[in-house]
Amino acid sequence: MPRLSEVIAALENLWPAERAESWDAVGTVVGDPDQEVTRVLFAVDPVQDIVDEAVKLGAGLLVTHHPLYLRGTTTVAASTAKGRVVHTLIKHDIALHVAHTNADTADPGVSDALAGALDLRVTGPLVPDPADPAGRRGLGRICALDHPLTVRELAARAAERLPATAQGIRVAGDPGALVRTVAVSGGSGDSLFDHVRAAGVDAFLTADLRHHPASEAVAHSSLALLDAAHWATEWPWCELAASQLDEISDRHGWDLRVHVSKTVTDPWTSHSPSPGAPN
Numbered sequence: 001m002p003r004l005s006e007v008i009a010a011l012e013n014l015w016p017a018e019r020a021e022s023w024d025a026v027g028t029v030v031g032d033p034d035q036e037v038t039r040v041l042f043a044v045d046p047v048q049d050i051v052d053e054a055v056k057l058g059a060g061l062l063v064t065h066h067p068l069y070l071r072g073t074t075t076v077a078a079s080t081a082k083g084r085v086v087h088t089l090i091k092h093d094i095a096l097h098v099a100h101t102n103a104d105t106a107d108p109g110v111s112d113a114l115a116g117a118l119d120l121r122v123t124g125p126l127v128p129d130p131a132d133p134a135g136r137r138g139l140g141r142i143c144a145l146d147h148p149l150t151v152r153e154l155a156a157r158a159a160e161r162l163p164a165t166a167q168g169i170r171v172a173g174d175p176g177a178l179v180r181t182v183a184v185s186g187g188s189g190d191s192l193f194d195h196v197r198a199a200g201v202d203a204f205l206t207a208d209l210r211h212h213p214a215s216e217a218v219a220h221s222s223l224a225l226l227d228a229a230h231w232a233t234e235w236p237w238c239e240l241a242a243s244q245l246d247e248i249s250d251r252h253g254w255d256l257r258v259h260v261s262k263t264v265t266d267p268w269t270s271h272s273p274s275p276g277a278p279n
């Protein structure tokens with residue numbers, strides 16, 4: 001049975017903390033390095049529902065993509081939502097480790113998992129990391145479709161393969177246009193429009209696209225946009241990361257039990273006027 005420090009060392013090897021953005025807050029948030037770990041839970045968000053799930057599961061380590069605290073805090077009192085998370089974790093001997101922008105740019109990383117979920121063939125990073133001589137790490141991925149799909153078909157595939165959310169897949173652009181190349185970026189891709197345009201791809205699949213950049217992209221180019229819930233675009237990484245840790249566990253004879261949370265932590269719900277009701 002490995003100690004937490006050994007498991008964390010393996011995770012740090014996959015997603016070195018020094019590769020995170022300077023504003024990010026990655027690494028171990030809670031945990032005793034000497035404690036033994038038998039079960040690990042992967043999830044996107046370190047929220048109370050997920051921590052409660054880790055307690056029920058008997059996990060000794062929770063690994064999330066999003067940080068618990070992105071900025072400094074002066075309290076972990078259980079009267080605050082995040083303080084309650086910290087209390088629950090410590091009370092149940094559960095460690096919390098975060099891999100955020102260091103997992104985004106990893107090879108394989110968050111966008112590889114998104115591409116993989118849709119059976120897209122990755123040809124390279126959308127924004128290569130200049131520190132990687134092999135040119136494989138970086139933000140987002142450019143993918144090729146061996147069999148071109150229409151925008152409508154690609155959206156249907158995304159809706160079918162990504163976990164369901166209230167938002168579904170929003171599409172901008174001509175639904176009948178053919179897609180041979182697509183840029184994907186798990187999480188907010190709004191800042192990547194210039195790179196997507198420079199890549200000359202047919203479509204861009206990401207999350208959190210805003211009105212004006214989307215409206216301009218569709219008006220001034222043939223680029224199609226597919227926008228899924230932020231959580232849904234990052235969730236496939238949990239499965240990828242879990243399989244990476246499983247493999248490490250096998251190699252070391254750790255016999256870890258590695259789980260992926262299926263709890264939907266997308267905060268959005270959707271409301272339409274009920275049929276027949278005045279609106």
Ligand SMILES: [Zn+2]
Nearest residue numbers: 187188230234
């Ligand atoms: Zn995210």
